[in-house]
Amino acid sequence: MTTIVRMEKLRVEYRSREMRQATKVALCGLDLEVGAGEVFGFLGPNGAGKTTTMNVLLGFVPPTSGTASLFGIDVRQPIARQRIGYLPELTYYYKFLTAEELLRFYARIFGLSRADANRRIPELLKLVELEPAAKRPIKSYSKGMQQRVGLAQALINNPDLLVLDEPTSGLDPLGRMKVREIIQRLKNEGKTVFFSSHELGEVESVCDRVAIIHQGELKAVGRVAEITGRHTNLEQAFLAIVGYPLQPAP
Amino acid sequence: MLSPRTFSWLLVALLVACFGLAARLEPQFQFMRLDAAREAWVLDLHSDLRPLYLSRATGDFFNVALGDSRRMFANEFFVKADEYYHSGYYPSIFDDNTAFKTAHMAADTGAVADKNRGDEHGFLGPTRNWIDAFGRHFFPNRHTHLDEGGADDLSGSDDVREILPWLKLSSDLDPDNVQTYTVTAFWLRKRMNNVPEAEAVLHEGLRNCPGSYEILFELGCLDYESHHDRERARNVWEEGVRQWRKAYPHLSPEEQKDSQYVMEALTTHLAKLEQDNGNLQQAVQWLQEALPVSEVPAVIQTNINELKYKIGLEFLPQLKPLY
Amino acid sequence: MNNISAVAGIVIKELYRRKDFYVLFIVTILICLVMASINIYNDAHIVRYLKEICLDLIWVSTLVIAVTTTARQIPAERENRTLLPLLAKPLTRVQLLLGKFLGCWLACGLALLCFYIFFGALAASREHHWSVLNYFQAGILHWFLLGIVVAFALLGSLIFAAPSSNATICFVIIGGILFVGRNLDRVALGLGAVGRNLVLALYFALPHLEFYDLRDLVVHNWPTVPWTYFCLALLYAALYMAVFLIAACLVFRRKAVN
Numbered sequence: 123m124t125t126i127v128r129m130e131k132l133r134v135e136y137r138s139r140e141m142r143q144a145t146k147v148a149l150c151g152l153d154l155e156v157g158a159g160e161v162f163g164f165l166g167p168n169g170a171g172k173t174t175t176m177n178v179l180l181g182f183v184p185p186t187s188g189t190a191s192l193f194g195i196d197v198r199q200p201i202a203r204q205r206i207g208y209l210p211e212l213t214y215y216y217k218f219l220t221a222e223e224l225l226r227f228y229a230r231i232f233g234l235s236r237a238d239a240n241r242r243i244p245e246l247l248k249l250v251e252l253e254p255a256a257k258r259p260i261k262s263y264s265k266g267m268q269q270r271v272g273l274a275q276a277l278i279n280n281p282d283l284l285v286l287d288e289p290t291s292g293l294d295p296l297g298r299m300k301v302r303e304i305i306q307r308l309k310n311e312g313k314t315v316f317f318s319s320h321e322l323g324e325v326e327s328v329c330d331r332v333a334i335i336h337q338g339e340l341k342a343v344g345r346v347a348e349i350t351g352r353h354t355n356l357e358q359a360f361l362a363i364v365g366y367p368l369q370p371a372p
Numbered sequence: 373m374l375s376p377r378t379f380s381w382l383l384v385a386l387l388v389a390c391f392g393l394a395a396r397l398e399p400q401f402q403f404m405r406l407d408a409a410r411e412a413w414v415l416d417l418h419s420d421l422r423p424l425y426l427s428r429a430t431g432d433f434f435n436v437a438l439g440d441s442r443r444m445f446a447n448e449f450f451v452k453a454d455e456y457y458h459s460g461y462y463p464s465i466f467d468d469n470t471a472f473k474t475a476h477m478a479a480d481t482g483a484v485a486d487k488n489r490g491d492e493h494g495f496l497g498p499t500r501n502w503i504d505a506f507g508r509h510f511f512p513n514r515h516t517h518l519d520e521g522g523a524d525d526l527s528g529s530d531d532v533r534e535i536l537p538w539l540k541l542s543s544d545l546d547p548d549n550v551q552t553y554t555v556t557a558f559w560l561r562k563r564m565n566n567v568p569e570a571e572a573v574l575h576e577g578l579r580n581c582p583g584s585y586e587i588l589f590e591l592g593c594l595d596y597e598s599h600h601d602r603e604r605a606r607n608v609w610e611e612g613v614r615q616w617r618k619a620y621p622h623l624s625p626e627e628q629k630d631s632q633y634v635m636e637a638l639t640t641h642l643a644k645l646e647q648d649n650g651n652l653q654q655a656v657q658w659l660q661e662a663l664p665v666s667e668v669p670a671v672i673q674t675n676i677n678e679l680k681y682k683i684g685l686e687f688l689p690q691l692k693p694l695y
Numbered sequence: 696m697n698n699i700s701a702v703a704g705i706v707i708k709e710l711y712r713r714k715d716f717y718v719l720f721i722v723t724i725l726i727c728l729v730m731a732s733i734n735i736y737n738d739a740h741i742v743r744y745l746k747e748i749c750l751d752l753i754w755v756s757t758l759v760i761a762v763t764t765t766a767r768q769i770p771a772e773r774e775n776r777t778l779l780p781l782l783a784k785p786l787t788r789v790q791l792l793l794g795k796f797l798g799c800w801l802a803c804g805l806a807l808l809c810f811y812i813f814f815g816a817l818a819a820s821r822e823h824h825w826s827v828l829n830y831f832q833a834g835i836l837h838w839f840l841l842g843i844v845v846a847f848a849l850l851g852s853l854i855f856a857a858p859s860s861n862a863t864i865c866f867v868i869i870g871g872i873l874f875v876g877r878n879l880d881r882v883a884l885g886l887g888a889v890g891r892n893l894v895l896a897l898y899f900a901l902p903h904l905e906f907y908d909l910r911d912l913v914v915h916n917w918p919t920v921p922w923t924y925f926c927l928a929l930l931y932a933a934l935y936m937a938v939f940l941i942a943a944c945l946v947f948r949r950k951a952v953n
Contacts, residue, residue: 180783182952200785208783214776216705218712230701231784275780285783456743460911466878500880503903507877509924510836510906512917537735537744560736569736 126283126314127156127179132188134174134338148174150338151188156316156331158282161309163329163346164318167364171338172318173211176287179316180208192283204232207276211287213268217261221252221271224260225278232279246274249304266297273304284308286317290324302328326356336364398439438545446546453538453555457519460512463495519563530563543577553577554590567598585619585631588612589638596645606645612638613661632665639665640672652683698786699794706798707805710764716806719756723810726752727817742821746914749817753810754837754910760806761841762865765799765848766858769947778952789944796849796940803841807834828919833909836925839932840907844869846939853946869904877905902935 132152135145149171156162166172177183178190181197195202215224222243229239247253250270255263260271269292276284289305290298298321305315305328319325325332326346333343341363342349346356353359435442455462496513499505518532536556543552553573560570571594577587589612596605616635623631643658659676666672710716727749735741769792772778781791811834819825848865855861875882876898883894906928909920920928 180779182779182782200787203783204785206783208780210776210779210783212776213780215780216709216777217775218709219705223708227701227705228780228784231698231781231786233697233785272780456915459915459917464878466881503899504877504880506924506927507903507906509920510909510912510928512911512915533738533741534743536738537733537741540735556736564736564738566736566738569738573736 123157123159125155126158127154127192127316129154129190130188132178132190133186134178134183135186147338152335152340154333154340154343156314158314159309159312160330161305161315161328162317163325163332164316164335165322165325165332165360166335170335172335173287175335176285176318179285205279205282207279207281207284209272209276209286209289211291213272215260215268215271215275218259220257220259221247221274222256224271225274228275228278234279242278242280246277250274265292266294269293269297273301281313283314283316286315288319289317290319290321298324322357322360334360334363395436395439442545446542446549449538449542449545450549450552453535453542456535456538457517457532459516459518461515467495532559532563535559547580550577550581550584550586553581554586557590557594561594561598567594570594583615583619585612585616585638586634588615589634592641596641602645602649606642609638609642613642635665636662647679652679655679656683698790699797702791702794703798703801706768706795707802710802710806715763716760719759720809723749723752723756724813731817740821742818743914745821746814746818747910749814750910750913753814757803757807757810757837757841758844758869761799761803761844762848762862764802765845766852766862766865768795768799768849769852770856770858773952782952788947792849792943792947793940796845799845799849800842803845804838807838807841826913826916829913832919832925833913836907836909836928839929840904843902843904843932843935843939846936846943850939850943850946853943853950872901872904873908876901876903906931
């Protein structure tokens with residue numbers, strides 16, 4: 123299987139500006155690979171290093187040491203991001219633009235022709251059910267609508283790799299179901315999805331493989347069934363791996 | 373116990389009230405401080421104008437809003453008018469502005485003495501470096517006068533009208549400045565041929581500056597040259613002479629020097645008027661009045677001698693030849 | 696270039712969808728119309744004071760638009776978190792910065808065009824002729840001055856976190872250069888040795904924005920600036936824009952975006 127995402131001995135340190143404070147190690151020697159067509163769940167407690175890992179993959183933060191690549195291209199090259207779509211955890215977009223204008227702007231960044239953009243934008247708006255509101259400014263959208271706009275912009279270039287940072291955060295059950303459907307659909311189309319989430323039930327149902335990170339170190343990686351092992355469910359396994367003492371059954 | 377916020381608002385309100393009261397009372401205070409002699413002169417001549425003077429001093433919008441600083445603004449706008457007269461070619465505070473101490477636009481009006489002795493053509497001086505040399509192409513760098521055509525070199529044009537808005541603003545801000553009225557009236561009459569407006573300006577000047585001999589001189593010129601009313605011109609100029617005689621002893625030495633130019637203009641104009649009317653004796657008397665105040669007494673004396681010669685010739689036919 | 700123009704397009708859209716430009720434009724029109732309605736000795740041909748007031752208002756308005764629009768570009772992107780989805784695209788930081796600069800500069804140019812059209816109409820209503828070449832030179836030089844201002848404000852927005860402090864500093868520096876810049880060398884002469892050298896260095900290092908202020912020439916109907924000097928002034932402006940933009944790119948490359 124072709125490796126889409128590869129991280130080798132990835133280390134990220136944040137140097138403190140205060141003399142007395144030590145350097146903070148966000149990631150220490152992360153080795154991870156994601157293959158083509160996988161739905162990969164990236165799990166960990168708050169502050170584990172999930173967002174840092176994504177920031178490195180997207181080129182926001184340079185690694186202190188180690189390498190990271192997308193489609194075999196170093197993540198520091200802008201061209202590496204040509205075939206990816208990204209949905210950040212907190213979705214904010216230009217409030218003075220309409221959804222259609224926003225998608226057209228991002229389409230132009232990706233180099234889509236006007237004809238391709240004219241074809242793709244209505245499809246996406248229909249997919250995320252924003253057709254009626256397409257010509258309204260984004261500042262008038264609800265949180266759920268803004269999340270859907272985010273999803274649409276992440277798919278504008280028909281990406282081969284979709285990076286989602288807590289995609290169901292703040293969504294109602296219907297919204298979460300919609301996101302799960304989209305992920306499943308992408309999987310059926312052979313796309314790769316790399317996402318982080320705290321909704322372990324969702325992860326269990328859609329992911330092929332998961333990785334658990336804690337305090338910057340990779341604690342476990344493998345198929346969901348392998349990770350779950352002798353535990354009741356993924357949540358139990360997660361708690362055990364990160365070292366949370368499990369309450370004995372009453 | 374008052375909260376800090378309430379206390380702050382009260383303090384602000386108190387400060388606003390204090391400054392407002394100070395601005396309101398300042399004009400009365402200024403009036404009370406008038407020079408005793410000037411006060412007596414104003415009230416003695418124009419007691420009927422006293423309420424007007426008071427109301428102007430206290431009720432005027434600019435006076436209330438700006439107080440004494442209005443004179444500073446008025447002066448700035450007067451200088452602005454001179455800057456417009458030179459089509460923007462004017463020294464900044466960093467340049468050598470000795471040649472621009474007196475407004476050039478007033479030099480020809482007869483209202484003030486021409487004090488400019490410097491070389492107003494070269495206040496910029498030689499170029500100091502390449503930046504200065506390059507930059508001189510982007511602002512006015514040539515000396516012109518608007519009444520001579522300005523930057524367009526349209527000789528004899530009436531572009532000098534462009535200085536009028538600043539003069540109007542200056543006179544509104546400082547109604548006591550005589551020069552503003554005389555300069556405005558001069559250009560309105562001479563270049564714009566707008567005699568009614570010029571007359572209105574001078575009358576307004578007389579209302580605000582009663583007894584001003586400079587304004588009376590300009591009014592006389594207007595009557596003489598535009599209305600061709602010699603009688604009225606004579607009356608106005610004679611009144612100007614009377615006002616000058618009353619005011620002269622109370623002026624400072626610097627002001628006396630300036631006012632002598634106006635007196636010379638008054639007396640020489642009266643002399644010319646009498647000469648045109650054929651009253652040569654009266655003309656000689658006026659020229660003799662001009663002698664002590666003139667900067668060119670030799671020229672005045674020559675004129676006197678010529679007139680006396682003419683007077684003599686009138687009586688010649690009555691003399692029998694000796695031979 | 697496509698990415699740069701895409702980002703520039705967004706900036707221009709933002710300008711004409713915000714109220715700033717319209718408010719300033721309407722205020723300028725109202726003040727000029729009030730000034731034009733004043734009766735000055737019943738003479739309807741007086742025009743220069745009106746031209747000066749109009750041009751002064753245009754200068755103030757366009758400087759406000761340039762500085763405030765530019766000062767909030769990058770900080771607003773960071774604060775509103777629109778920077779992350781943007782940089783997750785195949786868009787480099789340099790392209791983003793150049794796109795912001797181009798957008799702000801073009802937006803200023805559009806605003807300037809509207810203002811100068813109004814100015815031309817106002818002047819022509821009294822003068823009954825159009826000094827097209829004068830206005831063209833004045834407009835283009837003004838636009839290039841705004842280019843320097845935009846580049847400078849963009850650099851400032853990467854150094855100062857708050858747009859308000861960046862804007863204040865920009866206004867103070869630009870105002871200082873316009874009022875005093877030409878005479879700094881003369882100010883230097885009155886200082887001690889150390890001070891003189893510092894001020895002289897400042898004199899030669901600072902962009903001389905007074906080259907781009909043709910108000911006096913336009914108001915008083917002076918002939919046009921020689922075209923050689925006009926082109927050299929444009930080149931001078933382009934150099935300073937490049938210097939500020941390169942500095943901005945160097946600063947932005949190392950800046951954290953999250």
